[in-house]
Amino acid sequence: MAGLRLRRQIGQGTQSTVFLAEPVAGGPAVVLKLVSLAGADERARQAFLAGADTARRLVHPGIVAVLGAGVEGELGWLAMEAVPGISLGRYTHPARLLPEPLVLHVAEVVAGALEHAHRQGVVHRDVKPANILVHWPSDTIKLADFGLARAVDADQTATGVVPGSPAFMAPEQLAGSVPTPASDFYALGVTLFQLLTGRLPHEAETLGDLLRRVSSQPAPDLRTWRPDLPAPLAGLVAGLLAIDPACRPAGGPTLRQALQQALHPAQGADSGAKSR
Structure with a gap:
């Protein structure tokens, strides 16, 4: 210092x-x-x-x-x-949700940041709205807090506490396994779910109850609370929240392509028609 x-x-x-x-x-x-x-x-x-x-x-x-x-x-x-602006934690209440296209734009930038980190063998471990900083006038979107979870991980054996933010953790991470890129994608799925509905996909009073729920119960459909959302977007978030890590997007490029299709479904349909 x-x-x-x-x-x-x-x-x-x-x-x-x-x-x-x-x-x-x-x-x-x-x-x-x-x-x-x-x-x-x-x-x-x-x-x-x-x-x-x-x-x-x-x-x-x-x-x-x-x-x-x-x-x-x-x-x-x-x-x-120092990034000017605020964190997306401000937009996680049902009364303060961002427009769907803006949420998808943020997710696309975050997916690109994760892709860059994963290529270098780095897993974020704590993707959540509070760790995404935005400055709307300049279209600045940045993912914060890379690397800090490592220090807490080294203490995990002594404290018995799983590092990170449990509500955003993948089942395997909650169970104590080493986080992988697929764990980051799950956390991004929880982030999208919360930014689009103002709710978490799974809620529980204890860490044990949360682990049981995320390990055995599929996340609810986004349209349970937001019937106005398109099916492709609901399917994208459901894929990110898959219990099995192997069923989540295979990598950043795949995820960013899916986000583009959800953001511009008409373009995806046009390109599909042209290829036939």
């Missing part, structure tokens, strides 16, 4: 606090995330640094850039580019 001056707190999580900061020597403001490593062993600290280093190598217009990281005492810190 040397060389940075805190300006104000802009966020708070269960294990982290987020500040807007500025370089003492001058320059653009940055976002500084402080992550508690209290009780963490050396392996956890090294995992935090390794995750941050991996995230720093992800250079993509749809990914928040990581500028630096370190560990000081019982705090890990991560400096990131």
